[in-house]
Amino acid sequence: MSVLVVGSVALDTVETPFGSVTEVLGGSAVYFAAATSLYTKVNLVGVVGTDFPAEHIRFLAERGVDTRGLAVVEGQTFRWVGCYDYEQNITQTLDTRLNVFADFHPTLPPGYEGSELVFLANIDPDLQYEVLSQVSGARLRVVDTMNFWIRGKGESLSRTISAVDIVIMDESEVRLLARSQNVIAAAKSILEMGPRAVIIKRGEYGALMVSDTDYFVAPAYPVAQVKDPTGAGDSFAGGLLGYLDQAKEITPQALRKAIVHGTIVASFTIADFSIDGLRSLRRADIAHRYREFKRFTHFDDKESTS
Amino acid sequence: MSVLVVGSVALDTVETPFGSVTEVLGGSAVYFAAATSLYTKVNLVGVVGTDFPAEHIRFLAERGVDTRGLAVVEGQTFRWVGCYDYEQNITQTLDTRLNVFADFHPTLPPGYEGSELVFLANIDPDLQYEVLSQVSGARLRVVDTMNFWIRGKGESLSRTISAVDIVIMDESEVRLLARSQNVIAAAKSILEMGPRAVIIKRGEYGALMVSDTDYFVAPAYPVAQVKDPTGAGDSFAGGLLGYLDQAKEITPQALRKAIVHGTIVASFTIADFSIDGLRSLRRADIAHRYREFKRFTHFDDKESTS
Numbered sequence: 001m002s003v004l005v006v007g008s009v010a011l012d013t014v015e016t017p018f019g020s021v022t023e024v025l026g027g028s029a030v031y032f033a034a035a036t037s038l039y040t041k042v043n044l045v046g047v048v049g050t051d052f053p054a055e056h057i058r059f060l061a062e063r064g065v066d067t068r069g070l071a072v073v074e075g076q077t078f079r080w081v082g083c084y085d086y087e088q089n090i091t092q093t094l095d096t097r098l099n100v101f102a103d104f105h106p107t108l109p110p111g112y113e114g115s116e117l118v119f120l121a122n123i124d125p126d127l128q129y130e131v132l133s134q135v136s137g138a139r140l141r142v143v144d145t146m147n148f149w150i151r152g153k154g155e156s157l158s159r160t161i162s163a164v165d166i167v168i169m170d171e172s173e174v175r176l177l178a179r180s181q182n183v184i185a186a187a188k189s190i191l192e193m194g195p196r197a198v199i200i201k202r203g204e205y206g207a208l209m210v211s212d213t214d215y216f217v218a219p220a221y222p223v224a225q226v227k228d229p230t231g232a233g234d235s236f237a238g239g240l241l242g243y244l245d246q247a248k249e250i251t252p253q254a255l256r257k258a259i260v261h262g263t264i265v266a267s268f269t270i271a272d273f274s275i276d277g278l279r280s281l282r283r284a285d286i287a288h289r290y291r292e293f294k295r296f297t298h299f300d301d302k303e304s305t306s
Numbered sequence: 307m308s309v310l311v312v313g314s315v316a317l318d319t320v321e322t323p324f325g326s327v328t329e330v331l332g333g334s335a336v337y338f339a340a341a342t343s344l345y346t347k348v349n350l351v352g353v354v355g356t357d358f359p360a361e362h363i364r365f366l367a368e369r370g371v372d373t374r375g376l377a378v379v380e381g382q383t384f385r386w387v388g389c390y391d392y393e394q395n396i397t398q399t400l401d402t403r404l405n406v407f408a409d410f411h412p413t414l415p416p417g418y419e420g421s422e423l424v425f426l427a428n429i430d431p432d433l434q435y436e437v438l439s440q441v442s443g444a445r446l447r448v449v450d451t452m453n454f455w456i457r458g459k460g461e462s463l464s465r466t467i468s469a470v471d472i473v474i475m476d477e478s479e480v481r482l483l484a485r486s487q488n489v490i491a492a493a494k495s496i497l498e499m500g501p502r503a504v505i506i507k508r509g510e511y512g513a514l515m516v517s518d519t520d521y522f523v524a525p526a527y528p529v530a531q532v533k534d535p536t537g538a539g540d541s542f543a544g545g546l547l548g549y550l551d552q553a554k555e556i557t558p559q560a561l562r563k564a565i566v567h568g569t570i571v572a573s574f575t576i577a578d579f580s581i582d583g584l585r586s587l588r589r590a591d592i593a594h595r596y597r598e599f600k601r602f603t604h605f606d607d608k609e610s611t612s
Contacts, residue, residue: 086487086488087487181392181393182392182529182530182531182532183510184528184529184530185530185531188530202511204489205508205511205512205525206511206523206525208525208528210528214602215528215602216602216603216605217512217525217526217528217602218525218603218605219511219512219514219523219524219525220523222490222514222516222521222523223488223490224488224490224491224494225488225491226488253605256605256606257605257606259605260605260606294605294606296520296521296522296523297522297523297603297604297605298603298604298606298607299522299524299559299562299563299565299566299600299603300562300563300566300600300604301604301607
């Protein structure tokens with residue numbers, strides 16, 4: 001069993017009220033892989049420049065991430081500079097340098113085509129669609145996207161969404177894509193595009209899953225200090241797909257547990273900069289928070305007596 | 307068993323994207339009583355002017371609300387004019403006329419002092435404190451407040467908070483009161499003021515309860531159309547205290563179920579203007595959504611297999 005991820009690999013410079021870091025390991029595919037590798041084997045597809053520190057590739061390889069799909073090409077690695085103002089609740093991108101990522105064209109090395117689960121992180125929807133055609137035997141295809149593609153490549157994005165099983169998006173992007181302020185109504189109209197489920201990321205409020213027949217609403221695991229929210233969404237997706245890859249069957253019940261695993265992995269990610277909150281994390285730590293989370297959210301474990 | 311509520315009784319003029327209403331029944335004590343009366347007997351304390359339509363008092367009386375504590379005095383009833391812009395996520399107060407409410411001084415008629423549960427809706431914290439001294443035998447004292455009192459009467463508010471069992475507040479107000487952006491950290495610092503639990507209202511994201519030993523995180527019951535959010539918070543508190551008044555004992559488990567009842571009653575309130583969403587509501591409707599809500603939120607009803 002294995003999970004394929006296609007997305008960005010970056011060097012991030014981030015400032016939050018709790019400190020700042022310069023050119024640390026980041027990118028959607030990295031956050032995803034750091035999370036998923038806690039559960040299962042990951043096949044990573046991305047691109048970096050020749051300036052990318054070898055230690056980062058070693059880190060991924062040591063976690064069992066197959067990095068044959070990580071192309072190293074002449075030039076600079078993708079760089080992102082951002083800051084968070086918690087008071088104002090603002091995430092600000094100060095600088096984006098795509099560098100070698102501008103010409104990224106995902107190519108799957110031999111063996112990757114057998115990946116059972118596929119996560120298309122937030123990249124050009126035309127590239128996402130190309131990847132899908134190369135993993136036609138996958139059990140589950142999941143896509144993320146963002147406002148940039150919703151506004152600029154709506155038709156391509158619709159094609160990709162119609163070809164996947166699950167869409168994972170931020171709440172504001174769900175509203176933008178569906179042109180509906182009510183998030184439930186918005187999710188239902190995205191379901192009409194084809195996917196079986198829409199999973200809405202709500203940051204500190206957790207996640208909401210809407211399918212044709214079901215809802216699942218999971219709050220976020222409560223944390224008293226958020227050092228750096230970067231990568232929360234991608235590691236959420238990583239925990240989710242990692243758990244699902246290990247599940248015997250992708251049932252509605254397994255999907256619920258997978259969403260909880262996603263929110264728990266994200267709660268560890270945001271406790272530190274870069275992927276540092278995941279470096280020494282063990283499955284036992286996740287299992288501990290899973291039991292806590294159940295205690296924090298279940299309210300009626302016996303027969304309803306309402 | 308009975309629940310005492312002290313708060314505003316108003317005539318509201320409201321505009322939302324789904325319509326508008328003029329001088330309809332509103333006010334914190336009314337929304338609370340309309341909700342609580344679904345569960346138990348309510349003793350209401352408030353004030354209206356001689357212009358207050360008798361039909362509204364009849365409506366409350368027919369629901370078993372004791373309105374002997376609703377003073378009718380010469381002058382105009384409290385009026386509030388507001389509008390909601392869902393796109394911008396803005397609640398705007400266009401006009402507030404306190405009228406007879408400006409000189410409101412809560413007086414408990416004979417019998418009210420035996421109320422077992424007490425809800426002090428959002429009024430002057432000095433008045434809230436006066437009420438507390440008149441119901442010293444209550445099993446549970448709950449207070450709500452708002453930014454106006456946090457900014458203008460901080461010391462009085464601290465005295466009231468230190469004398470109650472549970473504080474119910476909006477998320478933004480919890481942050482303001484505790485001067486902490488992280489809502490968990492903010493809630494913990496409010497606990498240090500004396501109450502046993504802080505219940506944070508998060509609107510469409512539900513509610514979060516923080517006590518010294520426990521968390522409980524409940525999302526909102528998902529609704530595809532919010533006609534008018536006015537009164538959601540007070541009817542949430544109403545469902546919560548109504549359920550608790552019926553519970554044999556106020557255990558942590560009962561408090562969790564009570565919070566769920568609160569979010570469910572609020573989900574009916576916002577489906578219509580004024581208290582119209584609660585007029586024909588029956589306990590069976592609440593029980594139905596309670597079972598649905600359990601299905602929407604529980605993810606692991608057997609032993610954890612994470």
